[in-house]
Amino acid sequence: MDGIVSALQFAVNAVAQQQQATANNLANTDTPGFTGQDVSFEQSLQQAIDAPNGGTATVTVSADPAPPASNGNNVDTATQLVNGQQETLQYQTMVEMLNAQFRLVAGSTGGSFT
Amino acid sequence: MSLFGSLSISGSGVDAAQTWLNTIAGNIANMNDVSKTDQAAYGAQAPVFMPNAIPGQVGDGVAVAGIQEGDTTGIVQYDPTSPQADAQGLVRVPDVQLSSQMVNMIQAQTDFQANTSALADAKTAYQSALTLGT
Numbered sequence: 134m135d136g137i138v139s140a141l142q143f144a145v146n147a148v149a150q151q152q153q154a155t156a157n158n159l160a161n162t163d164t165p166g167f168t169g170q171d172v173s174f175e176q177s178l179q180q181a182i183d184a185p186n187g188g189t190a191t192v193t194v195s196a197d198p199a200p201p202a203s204n205g206n207n208v209d210t211a212t213q214l215v216n217g218q219q220e221t222l223q224y225q226t227m228v229e230m231l232n233a234q235f236r237l238v239a240g241s242t243g244g245s246f247t
Numbered sequence: 248m249s250l251f252g253s254l255s256i257s258g259s260g261v262d263a264a265q266t267w268l269n270t271i272a273g274n275i276a277n278m279n280d281v282s283k284t285d286q287a288a289y290g291a292q293a294p295v296f297m298p299n300a301i302p303g304q305v306g307d308g309v310a311v312a313g314i315q316e317g318d319t320t321g322i323v324q325y326d327p328t329s330p331q332a333d334a335q336g337l338v339r340v341p342d343v344q345l346s347s348q349m350v351n352m353i354q355a356q357t358d359f360q361a362n363t364s365a366l367a368d369a370k371t372a373y374q375s376a377l378t379l380g381t
Contacts, residue, residue: 160260160309164296224372
């Protein structure tokens with residue numbers, strides 16, 4: 134129970150950072166020489182969950198490996214827009230999961246399940 | 248990163264695109280300027296974008312570092328009826344191409360739209376976060 138909440142909490146924060154990276158990449162679509170940023174956390178979180186004695190998950194910021202265009206910028210606007218949508222849905226899903234957990238706690242401690 | 252960081256990042260992108268649109272509007276408005284041959288012509292303006300980079304972290308949007316002024320040599324034309332014409336009937340006009348300005352405008356517009364779209368995404372996510380525990 135506690136593990137679920139802390140995993141979700143970590144993931145919500147990590148997706149918020151992904152969303153910031155997407156916003157930053159989109160803000161710089163016409164900045165010459167700009168290299169896009171990727172934020173990843175999934176593998177690290179999976180490893181932390183699988184670790185028998187509990188591990189620590191980390192959020193990694195890395196450079197987008199895509200080849201740069203003639204102005205040295207490697208941001209693909211379409212990809213970033215799709216990422217933005219995906220991250221928003223992921224964020225909402227995880228918030229809903231957290232709320233479901235909270236409702237379980239509320240219900241089992243004498244409150245309402247709904 | 249501040250609370251609601253994505254909003255300020257997208258805001259900086261919208262600002263940058265707006266600055267670009269403003270310079271394009273200025274360039275098109277001044278396309279038909281006429282100056283004396285011993286004066287400089289209007290030079291097309293373009294914003295210089297710089298990323299607000301933070302080493303090892305997600306960047307903090309974009310900034311307009313300045314406005315770059317293009318070539319003011321312009322083109323010398325024969326227009327003896329112009330009040331700006333010199334003794335040979337020559338005037339200097341800006342070397343601003345409408346086609347390239349229009350292409351830039353489409354790019355700036357798309358830029359603006361992409362940033363407002365990211366802004367809307369971030370708003371939806373943050374709004375859902377506000378429902379936590381309710």
